[in-house]
Amino acid sequence: MPLGTLDRSPPPFFRQGPSALSKLVLFGVLAVLLMVADNRFGMIKPVRAAIATVLYPLQWTMLQPVIWSRDGSKYFESLNSSQTSEAAAQYRLGLQSQRAQQVEQLNQENAQLRGLLGLRERVNAPALAAQILYDAADPFTRKVIIDKGALAAVQPGSPVLDELGVLGQVTRVYPLVSEVTLITDRNQAVPVLNARTGLRALAFGDAASRSGALELRFLDANVDLQAGDLLTTSGVDGVYPPGLQVARISSVEHGADSAFARVRCEPVAAVNSGLHVLVLQPLAGLVPTLPPTAPDKATNGSKP
Structure with a gap:
C-alpha cells in the first residue's frame, strides 16, 4: 500500500x-x-417590536408578584396614614367646635367692653391676592417678587400674608410687580406680642440661620418666655394689623455672662415654600386721624 494513502485527513x-x-x-x-x-x-424596528411583543406576557407574569407586594405595602401604609389623619381631623374638629361655641359670647363681651372703654373697633384691612413669581437675585437678602404692582394699587409698606401667618412687607413697588422683604431678612423687624403673657418685643431676622428663623432681641435674661409661645403682631408700628400670627418660640437661652436672653423663633408662615399671598393695605392708611383740638385761650394770651 502506498504511503500516501495512509493520510486520510481532508483539506x-x-x-x-x-x-x-x-x-x-x-x-x-x-x-x-x-x-x-x-x-x-x-x-x-420590526424585529425589535416582534421580540418585545413575544416577551411582554412573560415579563408581565414575572412582574405581578412585585406589583402585588408593592401595592399591598402601599395599601397598609395609606390605611395607617388615613387612620392617623382621621384621628387628627376629629381632634381639630372638636377643638374648633368648642371654640365656635364661644365665639358669639366673646364677640358680645368684646363689643360691650370696647363700648364701655370708648375704644374703636379693630381695623379690617382690605386684601389683594397675589402670586410669588421668583426669589430676588441677591443671595444676602431674603426677598421675593410678586405679580402685583402700582397698577394694582399696591403701596410700599403693605403687609404680606399667606394662609398661615405674616410673610413679609412690601419694600419696593414697580408698575407690574413688587418686591417683598420676608420677615426672616436680617434688616426686617416686626413688633410682636406674646399671646400667653402679653409681652411686647421686636422680632428680627436671624442672619446666622440659613433655614430662615427669627430672634427676639433686647430682652432681659429673666424674661417670662417659653418654647412654644405664639407671637402675634402687636399693631403698634402702624404697618401690621394686630393679632396676625408671626412665629413660635423654639428656644430660650439664658447666658450667665449676658444681661439679655437669646430667644430663637420659627416663623409660622411658609417663608421658603409659599406661592399664593395676600397683600394688605398698611394699617397707617386705615387709622382715622384725630380732629384738631381747639386752641387754648390761655395759651394764645387772650383774656377771659
Missing part, C-alpha cells in the same frame, strides 16, 4: 471552515452594518 478548507480572525472580521462588519441600517433606515 482544512472543507472541514475546519474559516479561521477565528475571519469570523471576527465578518461578524464585526455585519454588526456595524446592522447598527447603521437600524439608525438610518429603521430596519431592525
Whole structure:
C-alpha cells in the first residue's frame, strides 16, 4: 500500500471552515452594518417590536408578584396614614367646635367692653391676592417678587400674608410687580406680642440661620418666655394689623455672662415654600386721624 494513502485527513478548507480572525472580521462588519441600517433606515424596528411583543406576557407574569407586594405595602401604609389623619381631623374638629361655641359670647363681651372703654373697633384691612413669581437675585437678602404692582394699587409698606401667618412687607413697588422683604431678612423687624403673657418685643431676622428663623432681641435674661409661645403682631408700628400670627418660640437661652436672653423663633408662615399671598393695605392708611383740638385761650394770651 502506498504511503500516501495512509493520510486520510481532508483539506482544512472543507472541514475546519474559516479561521477565528475571519469570523471576527465578518461578524464585526455585519454588526456595524446592522447598527447603521437600524439608525438610518429603521430596519431592525420590526424585529425589535416582534421580540418585545413575544416577551411582554412573560415579563408581565414575572412582574405581578412585585406589583402585588408593592401595592399591598402601599395599601397598609395609606390605611395607617388615613387612620392617623382621621384621628387628627376629629381632634381639630372638636377643638374648633368648642371654640365656635364661644365665639358669639366673646364677640358680645368684646363689643360691650370696647363700648364701655370708648375704644374703636379693630381695623379690617382690605386684601389683594397675589402670586410669588421668583426669589430676588441677591443671595444676602431674603426677598421675593410678586405679580402685583402700582397698577394694582399696591403701596410700599403693605403687609404680606399667606394662609398661615405674616410673610413679609412690601419694600419696593414697580408698575407690574413688587418686591417683598420676608420677615426672616436680617434688616426686617416686626413688633410682636406674646399671646400667653402679653409681652411686647421686636422680632428680627436671624442672619446666622440659613433655614430662615427669627430672634427676639433686647430682652432681659429673666424674661417670662417659653418654647412654644405664639407671637402675634402687636399693631403698634402702624404697618401690621394686630393679632396676625408671626412665629413660635423654639428656644430660650439664658447666658450667665449676658444681661439679655437669646430667644430663637420659627416663623409660622411658609417663608421658603409659599406661592399664593395676600397683600394688605398698611394699617397707617386705615387709622382715622384725630380732629384738631381747639386752641387754648390761655395759651394764645387772650383774656377771659
